Amino acid sequence: MWNIFRWKPPQLQKVTTGRFEIEQNGQVAYLEYSLAGNILELIHTEVPEKLRHLGLAPALAENALQWAREHSLKVDIICPTVRRYVEQHPEYSDLQMH
Numbered sequence: 001m002w003n004i005f006r007w008k009p010p011q012l013q014k015v016t017t018g019r020f021e022i023e024q025n026g027q028v029a030y031l032e033y034s035l036a037g038n039i040l041e042l043i044h045t046e047v048p049e050k051l052r053h054l055g056l057a058p059a060l061a062e063n064a065l066q067w068a069r070e071h072s073l074k075v076d077i078i079c080p081t082v083r084r085y086v087e088q089h090p091e092y093s094d095l096q097m098h
Contacts, residue, residue: 020064022056031060031079039097040064040073045081061085065092 019030029047033040042064045057061082068075075095077083086092 020060020067022059024051024054024056027051029056029060031057031064031082033064035073038073039076040068040071041076042079042082045079057081058085062089065095068095 016035017033018035019032021028021030023029027048027050029045029051031045032043034043035041042061045060047056061079062085064082065075065086067073069092073095074097075092076097077086086096
């Protein structure tokens with residue numbers, strides 16, 4: 001046989017999960033994310049009842065998007081809060097996966 005076909009094992013892709021957080025008055029608002037390769041997946045924003053209407057959700061979204069830009073990442077937006085933020089701030093639309 002010619003032995004022209006070679007099998008190459010798939011590279012393991014490291015996935016990191018975590019949260020962008022803002023702590024205020026002993027409570028934490030956060031945006032969950034997952035990072036795989038150069039894709040930052042923004043999953044879910046949670047703001048405790050006592051911290052709502054203080055602008056923390058938009059601050060979390062902006063922080064995550066800035067971080068993605070600084071690290072040359074594309075963003076997969078699952079979280080509706082972040083999606084609304086990008087709709088209102090089109091300067092971040094270039095980061096979105098299409």
